[in-house]
Amino acid sequence: MTEINEASVRAEVRAWLETNWNPALGLVEWRNKLCDSGWGAPHWPKEWYGRDLPVGLVPVVDEEFARIGAVGVAKAGIRTLAAATILAHGSTLHKEKFLRRILTGEDTWCQLFSEPGSGSDLAGAVTRADLKGNKWVINGQKVWNTSAHKAHWGLLLARSDWDARKHKGLTYFIIDMKQPGVQVHPLKQMNGHASFNQVFFTDAIVEPEFMIENTGDGWTVATTTLMHERRGADGMRSLASGGGRQGRIYEEEKAEIATTMEPYKWYPQRAGRVDLVMGRARETGAIDDPVVRQEIAKLLIMSKSAEWTARRARTAQEQGRPQGPEGSLGKLIASHVARAAARVHTSITGAASLLSGEDGPLNGTIAEILISVPACSIAGGTDEIQRNIISERVLKMPKEPSVDAEKPFRDVPRNITSAAS
Amino acid sequence: MKFSFTSEQEEFRSILRRFLEGKSPTKEVRRLMETDGGWDRDAWKKINQEIGLTAVAIPEAYGGQGFGCSELCIVLEEAGRTVLCAPLFASTFAAYTILDAGDEAQKKALLPGIASGETVATVASTEESGNWDPESVRMTATAAGGGYKLDGVKSFVIDGHTADLIVVLARTAQGLSLFTVRGDAAGLQRKLLKTIDTTRKLAKLTFTAVDATPLGPVGGAAAPFARTLTRAAVCLANEMVGVAEKLRESALDYAKMRMQFGRPIASFQSMKHKQADMLVDVEMAKSAAYYAAAAVDDGDSDLPAIASLAKASASDAVLQTAIHTIQIHGGIGFTWDNDSHLWFKRAKSSEVMLGDAAYHRELMMRRWAA
Numbered sequence: 001m002t003e004i005n006e007a008s009v010r011a012e013v014r015a016w017l018e019t020n021w022n023p024a025l026g027l028v029e030w031r032n033k034l035c036d037s038g039w040g041a042p043h044w045p046k047e048w049y050g051r052d053l054p055v056g057l058v059p060v061v062d063e064e065f066a067r068i069g070a071v072g073v074a075k076a077g078i079r080t081l082a083a084a085t086i087l088a089h090g091s092t093l094h095k096e097k098f099l100r101r102i103l104t105g106e107d108t109w110c111q112l113f114s115e116p117g118s119g120s121d122l123a124g125a126v127t128r129a130d131l132k133g134n135k136w137v138i139n140g141q142k143v144w145n146t147s148a149h150k151a152h153w154g155l156l157l158a159r160s161d162w163d164a165r166k167h168k169g170l171t172y173f174i175i176d177m178k179q180p181g182v183q184v185h186p187l188k189q190m191n192g193h194a195s196f197n198q199v200f201f202t203d204a205i206v207e208p209e210f211m212i213e214n215t216g217d218g219w220t221v222a223t224t225t226l227m228h229e230r231r232g233a234d235g236m237r238s239l240a241s242g243g244g245r246q247g248r249i250y251e252e253e254k255a256e257i258a259t260t261m262e263p264y265k266w267y268p269q270r271a272g273r274v275d276l277v278m279g280r281a282r283e284t285g286a287i288d289d290p291v292v293r294q295e296i297a298k299l300l301i302m303s304k305s306a307e308w309t310a311r312r313a314r315t316a317q318e319q320g321r322p323q324g325p326e327g328s329l330g331k332l333i334a335s336h337v338a339r340a341a342a343r344v345h346t347s348i349t350g351a352a353s354l355l356s357g358e359d360g361p362l363n364g365t366i367a368e369i370l371i372s373v374p375a376c377s378i379a380g381g382t383d384e385i386q387r388n389i390i391s392e393r394v395l396k397m398p399k400e401p402s403v404d405a406e407k408p409f410r411d412v413p414r415n416i417t418s419a420a421s
Numbered sequence: 422m423k424f425s426f427t428s429e430q431e432e433f434r435s436i437l438r439r440f441l442e443g444k445s446p447t448k449e450v451r452r453l454m455e456t457d458g459g460w461d462r463d464a465w466k467k468i469n470q471e472i473g474l475t476a477v478a479i480p481e482a483y484g485g486q487g488f489g490c491s492e493l494c495i496v497l498e499e500a501g502r503t504v505l506c507a508p509l510f511a512s513t514f515a516a517y518t519i520l521d522a523g524d525e526a527q528k529k530a531l532l533p534g535i536a537s538g539e540t541v542a543t544v545a546s547t548e549e550s551g552n553w554d555p556e557s558v559r560m561t562a563t564a565a566g567g568g569y570k571l572d573g574v575k576s577f578v579i580d581g582h583t584a585d586l587i588v589v590l591a592r593t594a595q596g597l598s599l600f601t602v603r604g605d606a607a608g609l610q611r612k613l614l615k616t617i618d619t620t621r622k623l624a625k626l627t628f629t630a631v632d633a634t635p636l637g638p639v640g641g642a643a644a645p646f647a648r649t650l651t652r653a654a655v656c657l658a659n660e661m662v663g664v665a666e667k668l669r670e671s672a673l674d675y676a677k678m679r680m681q682f683g684r685p686i687a688s689f690q691s692m693k694h695k696q697a698d699m700l701v702d703v704e705m706a707k708s709a710a711y712y713a714a715a716a717v718d719d720g721d722s723d724l725p726a727i728a729s730l731a732k733a734s735a736s737d738a739v740l741q742t743a744i745h746t747i748q749i750h751g752g753i754g755f756t757w758d759n760d761s762h763l764w765f766k767r768a769k770s771s772e773v774m775l776g777d778a779a780y781h782r783e784l785m786m787r788r789w790a791a
């Protein structure tokens with residue numbers, strides 16, 4: 001076997017793309033080719049649509065896709081969390097049924113973890129899962145579930161055992177969202193978008209084979225999902241690949257962005273759009289203001305260091321070494337960057353930063369940053385929870401004494417009337 | 422300098438608080454912010470008949486109540502607490518401009534209407550640059566016949582699309598000058614701007630040969646308008662600390678009520694520290710805002726620096742408090758139905774209104790480092 005390195009990967013993917021890439025193909029048709037060749041998710045296992053490529057070489061593949069303008073597999077959103085969770089914990093059936101359609105973008109996913117009474121305290125979930133006959137019956141409510149109104153499938157954390165301790169009574173399911181027992185109500189956010197939802201279950205059904213791992217393993221599986229969510233917490237940039245190029249596939253990708261990807265439209269803004277800072281500073285002349293320059297410089301130092309911290313963590317991983325503490329910091333750092341970026345955008349754009357829609361600079365993008373950034377330090381685990389994780393798991397500081405983790409869950413004090421028996 | 426509220430002032434505050442909480446519950450704020458006008462003319466008249474808000478600091482000779490800036494700032498702080506949707510700040514700003522720049526006849530003619538709430542007035546000084554320094558003004562006024570004609574564009578004009586009377590800052594051959602223009606003047610095009618803070622509307626005004634009447638001596642606006650801007654900054658700082666304190670209180674109430682991990686989130690030390698920091702920020706900003714209002718009433722010669730200090734302090738404090746408040750609410754704080762964002766957005770718009778913190782720190786340093 002020849003050695004795999006940057007040059008060999010680049011040559012191989014380039015040759016493959018030059019032979020196969022064709023913008024006249026349909027989006028799903030092309031993505032199926034990517035699944036078959038393994039170039040769509042090259043770091044995935046060979047037997048599941050990948051090529052076992054080290055993570056560190058994936059950017060080389062991305063660069064070659066970008067160079068030729070090739071569309072990639074569906075990447076954005078909760079589907080990536082679904083894929084990671086299924087790859088780590090799913091059965092062969094799960095992998096066969098779901099992975100390909102995740103990559104082709106045919107299926108959309110949502111994450112059904114948070115509840116009105118349990119957000120930071122996810123393990124306090126009270127949505128019930130009861131085994132009746134040979135089916136799981138689900139009752140209860142979830143909330144803040146991004147793209148649940150678009151989703152075909154949901155990653156569900158539910159309580160199957162009320163006598164077990166809090167973290168031991170949970171089970172993880174894949175639930176069909178398109179069934180009568182599942183009701184989805186979009187919730188409007190402070191930035192005017194409605195990308196997250198309330199989800200109500202009334203005797204919703206889960207087939208037994210759609211449980212992931214075993215009953216009582218829900219918390220362990222959820223931890224995998226959360227770890228991937230927190231790792232991927234950098235800002236999405238542009239979703240489109242075409243860059244103004246023509247072709248059927250670009251049209252279909254645009255349509256996908258406008259429909260299934262619509263809930264993620266504002267996600268780049270919530271990360272602060274550091275990429276817009278220098279351009280805006282030049283346009284407005286703020287680049288010559290010594291005070292603003294200092295603020296921009298501080299932001300760039302922070303965001304570059306954040307990028308390199310993430311790269312350090314990836315490099316360790318790709319070399320098969322355990323990640324150091326740098327691997328647990330990304331989510332918290334992303335919040336710092338987003339908040340600093342919002343401040344800098346305000347300094348640069350001044351009063352005009354208030355103007356939204358067509359009245360505002362960049363069609364209101366700056367204003368949208370200011371009212372979207374607050375989500376960054378809440379979604380996917382709040383900054384405070386990240387600090388707890390860093391201090392307790394990385395720094396091994398003593399845990400806060402727990403008042404609820406050691407007793408049977410039915411005896412734990414809760415603040416909302418729950419579906420508990 | 423005497424620097425605490427008298428029992429009469431405290432009494433005034435508590436009456437106002439009850440009054441404004443009744444007039445401006447968030448349900449009413451949400452109703453008005455969805456309208457293009459942003460406020461309700463009948464309700465505004467009624468508020469002024471019942472208690473008199475814009476009248477507070479207008480001298481009795483011009484139909485006002487003749488109180489000082491401290492009393493006016495109590496009104497603004499309480500209005501900030503309820504994010505009152507009304508042309509209060511705009512009319513206050515305009516009334517101060519007329520008091521500072523107008524001649525006796527103009528004050529007699531213009532102020533009683535503003536004091537009664539009959540006339541809604543505003544100030545149009547900033548242009549599309551968003552720069553609050555009067556020196557940046559480009560709009561020109563040219564003598565024509567016996568009067569003046571205005572040409573140019575003003576932006577970020579508070580309630581500019583609904584005001585009956587607009588005080589405009591423009592350039593003439595003699596220098597910076599103020600003018601009054603009727604809201605419905607021919608050649609004046611008014612456009613409501615889309616902004617993130619719909620609780621206080623901003624407009625863009627395009628003037629094409631609009632007839633205007635000089636306010637005070639032509640070419641003599643720089644000094645009086647500088648005084649006005651100073652007082653306006655003090656007023657806004659006081660409104661902002663009202664916004665900040667309300668945010669802080671709502672975060673505290675929520676933290677005490679919300680349970681996670683089997684206990685109130687308020688029992689987590691990180692939440693306590695955040696609340697303590699918020700209290701420090703808000704109390705410091707309040708002290709600066711109150712001190713600045715007292716400095717206006719005392720005729721303190723250092724007022725311009727003190728006013729900028731108060732505005733800078735309030736800008737930083739209100740924004741930080743707003744960010745913490747949403748954070749403490751978690752997911753629900755990011756929703757439209759939760760009220761936090763109403764205050765958050767008012768905080769954001771006030772932060773940059775009349776100049777951001779960096780701008781005011783620089784103004785302060787120009788005085789104190791000179």
Ligand SMILES: Cc1cc2nc3c(=O)[nH]c(=O)nc-3n(C[C@H](O)[C@H](O)[C@H](O)COP(=O)(O)OP(=O)(O)OC[C@H]3O[C@@H](n4cnc5c(N)ncnc54)[C@H](O)[C@@H]3O)c2cc1C
Binds near residue numbers: 114383
């Ligand atoms: C834009 C957005 C998208 C989201 N998408 C999804 C989704 O797709 N699926 C899903 O399941 N959820 C989703 N969420 C929910 C999100 O994960 C929760 O909002 C978050 O975990 C916080 O939970 P909470 O809202 O219940 O706040 P709470 O947990 O009530 O937190 C309130 C405050 O208390 C603090 N706090 C709580 N516990 C502690 C502690 N132990 N120590 C110190 N401070 C503490 C928090 O940091 C916060 O400041 C989304 C949220 C947002 C804003």
